[in-house]
Amino acid sequence: MEKLFITKENLKVLIASLKKDCAEFIAPRYEHLDDIVLGDTKADGRELLNYEGNSVISPRAFLLPQTEELFEIKSAKNSEFIAVEDKKKRIFYGVRPCDIKALKLMEEFFIGGEFEDKPYKEKFRNSVFITLSCIKKCSPESFCFEMGSGPFAKEGFDLQLTPLNRGFLVEIGSKKGSQVIRKHKKLFSKAKPEDEKEVRTLSLNFTKGKKRINYKRLARIMRENKVQESIWDDIGQRCVVCSGCVTLCPTCSCFSIQDRLSGAQGSRFRYCDGCVYAGFTRMAGGSTPFPEHKDHIRRFFEHKLNIDTQRYGVSSCVGCGRCIQTCPGNISIRKFIEQAVDGS
Amino acid sequence: MAKTRNEYLPEKAVIERIIEESADTKTFTLRLVDKGKLSYKPGQFLMLSLPGYGEAPFTFASAPRKDGRFEISVRRVGSLTEALHKLKEKDVVGVRGPYGNWFALEKLKKKDILFIAGGCGIAPLRSLIQYVLKNKKNYGMVEVIYGCRAPKDIFYKDEVKAWGQSKNSAVHLTVDEPDAAWAGACGVVCVLLPKIKVNPKTTMVFLCGPSVMVKFAIRDIVKLGFKEQNIYASLERYMKCGIGKCGHCYVKGKYVCTDGPNFSYAEMKKLGIES
Numbered sequence: 001m002e003k004l005f006i007t008k009e010n011l012k013v014l015i016a017s018l019k020k021d022c023a024e025f026i027a028p029r030y031e032h033l034d035d036i037v038l039g040d041t042k043a044d045g046r047e048l049l050n051y052e053g054n055s056v057i058s059p060r061a062f063l064l065p066q067t068e069e070l071f072e073i074k075s076a077k078n079s080e081f082i083a084v085e086d087k088k089k090r091i092f093y094g095v096r097p098c099d100i101k102a103l104k105l106m107e108e109f110f111i112g113g114e115f116e117d118k119p120y121k122e123k124f125r126n127s128v129f130i131t132l133s134c135i136k137k138c139s140p141e142s143f144c145f146e147m148g149s150g151p152f153a154k155e156g157f158d159l160q161l162t163p164l165n166r167g168f169l170v171e172i173g174s175k176k177g178s179q180v181i182r183k184h185k186k187l188f189s190k191a192k193p194e195d196e197k198e199v200r201t202l203s204l205n206f207t208k209g210k211k212r213i214n215y216k217r218l219a220r221i222m223r224e225n226k227v228q229e230s231i232w233d234d235i236g237q238r239c240v241v242c243s244g245c246v247t248l249c250p251t252c253s254c255f256s257i258q259d260r261l262s263g264a265q266g267s268r269f270r271y272c273d274g275c276v277y278a279g280f281t282r283m284a285g286g287s288t289p290f291p292e293h294k295d296h297i298r299r300f301f302e303h304k305l306n307i308d309t310q311r312y313g314v315s316s317c318v319g320c321g322r323c324i325q326t327c328p329g330n331i332s333i334r335k336f337i338e339q340a341v342d343g344s
Numbered sequence: 345m346a347k348t349r350n351e352y353l354p355e356k357a358v359i360e361r362i363i364e365e366s367a368d369t370k371t372f373t374l375r376l377v378d379k380g381k382l383s384y385k386p387g388q389f390l391m392l393s394l395p396g397y398g399e400a401p402f403t404f405a406s407a408p409r410k411d412g413r414f415e416i417s418v419r420r421v422g423s424l425t426e427a428l429h430k431l432k433e434k435d436v437v438g439v440r441g442p443y444g445n446w447f448a449l450e451k452l453k454k455k456d457i458l459f460i461a462g463g464c465g466i467a468p469l470r471s472l473i474q475y476v477l478k479n480k481k482n483y484g485m486v487e488v489i490y491g492c493r494a495p496k497d498i499f500y501k502d503e504v505k506a507w508g509q510s511k512n513s514a515v516h517l518t519v520d521e522p523d524a525a526w527a528g529a530c531g532v533v534c535v536l537l538p539k540i541k542v543n544p545k546t547t548m549v550f551l552c553g554p555s556v557m558v559k560f561a562i563r564d565i566v567k568l569g570f571k572e573q574n575i576y577a578s579l580e581r582y583m584k585c586g587i588g589k590c591g592h593c594y595v596k597g598k599y600v601c602t603d604g605p606n607f608s609y610a611e612m613k614k615l616g617i618e619s
Contacts, residue, residue: 070350070352070353071350071352071353073395073396075395076395076396077395077435077436078356078436079354079356079357079393079394079395079436079437079438080356081353081354081395081438083350083353109589110589113588114587114588114602115351115587115588115589115602116349116351117351117587117589118349118350118351118352119350119352253589253591254590254591254592255584255585255589255590255591256584256590256592257352257398257399257584257585257590258398259395259396259397259398261395261396266395266396268352268395268398270352270584270590273590273591273592275591275594280582280592281581281582281592281593282582283580283581283582284400284421284422284424284425284582285421285422287555289555289581289595289617299594302596303594303597306597307596307597310597311597
């Protein structure tokens with residue numbers, strides 16, 4: 001598709017206009033000193049048009065929030081419930097390509113398959129995603145190119161911006177994206193050949209010296225149980241079950257459900273849960289099918305690197321590096337991948 | 345946006361009847377209040393909701409009926425089941441479902457069937473036992489092995505007796521702790537295996553019970569020549585959603601709630617699980 005161009009000034013005008021058209025404008029902004037955190041900047045205008053690094057928490061936090069009301073309980077005694085809906089239109093700005101790939105996988109998981117997850121679908125379908133591609137590696141821990149999810153998004157975005165010297169290159173990824181362009185035609189111009197040349201240079205700089213991970217081969221190694229047991233032992237010992245990895249992972253989707261009542265009324269909520277917790281599979285009566293801690297991490301890594309690769313054709317580890325950054329025990333999924341592939 | 349059903353929203357069901365099966369287990373007969381009926385197949389389960397306590401999965405313990413009534417047997421073992429046991433007839437609960445796969449009914453025609461149940465594992469199997477006994481002419485020999493802690497823990501006492509009295513059927517009972525009146529077998533379910541008459545090569549086996557029982561009973565029947573692909577177990581896992589999303593029941597890429605809860609032993613081996 002033909003590529004477009006927008007100047008920094010016009011991008012500000014576009015954002016101002018988009019803000020009028022949505023309930024929440026979720027964009028990167030500084031919080032707590034230097035942390036970049038996604039948040040609603042509709043009112044305060046604190047969004048960063050361009051930034052280095054990635055947001056601490058992925059956009060998943062807005063689609064599968066830490067705590068979310070599933071429905072109201074009107075009468076606990078009579079089992080009377082009231083459906084709740086979230087029809088808010090959200091525009092996500094500045095989402096990184098790795099997180100866009102993660103959202104594509106989450107879409108398949110929550111909306112594809114036998115049952116649709118209505119709360120997720122509602123929020124996802126009402127959202128617009130504007131990606132900001134990466135001209136620099138966001139952190140030493142990230143390995144998006146290696147996992148095939150960066151520095152540019154290939155699908156899953158509505159618009160993708162690439163920051164250049166004189167402004168931003170614009171790609172359209174969907175109908176929703178074209179609608180935004182059509183409505184704001186005057187703000188865009190055609191991209192020049194030198195813009196595309198600049199992108200090629202950026203891409204070459206980004207990928208220089210990097211090698212793609214053959215995640216299909218990795219999946220096979222895991223499927224055939226060829227990962228040395230000592231690697232799992234080491235990981236099991238290092239993990240202190242802080243659950244930072246499953247909290248920050250853009251493709252983690254596990255949740256639990258709990259009721260909160262005040263008197264006879266209240267709500268049923270779901271909240272994010274994680275497979276690394278010892279009690280995750282514990283049943284009433286106390287028995288658990290996975291008592292050993294290393295097996296919890298094994299299950300976590302196998303799901304991302306083996307099972308999802310079989311199911312979706314791509315690994316659901318997108319290489320964002322968040323779990324590696326946060327781990328106090330220095331567990332690195334990237335190092336694990338290298339060890340697994342090298343040791344097989 | 346197309347209208348999507350919110351799977352998490354339960355429907356109202358009224359408790360029509362409560363029967364005490366043992367000191368810690370009750371059987372509840374339920375019926376949907378507003379909508380027609382839950383059409384399910386033996387082996388499937390429902391999510392039962394008790395606002396304030398949450399939800400828990402229970403396998404249907406009765407064969408599908410024309411009048412839409414269905415039963416679940418519930419052991420008092422956690423906070424939700426404790427609260428459920430305090431409810432009375434005419435009280436209302438929430439239900440959603442049916443969920444999960446069902447026993448391979450199509451593979452059963454003309455076959456001999458062996459059921460092996462331990463404790464409250466009889467409940468999920470009862471749905472299929474009732475179903476095949478009702479349509480007995482379509483099936484061969486039906487045998488039930490049922491082991492309990494003590495004689496007072498045997499569920500559906502009269503019904504279990506009747507199962508063994510229909511044509512070409514047998515029931516074998518065993519208990520761990522016999523009382524003075526008990527004249528039957530003692531010990532784990534495996535002690536009854538020498539008594540069975542069905543042909544191992546062609547018989548379909550359905551198991552449900554505590555995980556150690558399932559593990560050892562499968563080992564023993566495999567030794568007797570029963571085929572891996574003819575052995576099915578109804579598995580239990582912690583689950584929150586019942587629709588393959590919450591992740592709790594995940595085992596190596598399979599979700600016990602949507603891919604199960606009934607797995608053949610051949611499938612279980614692939615998943616690396618024994619129960």
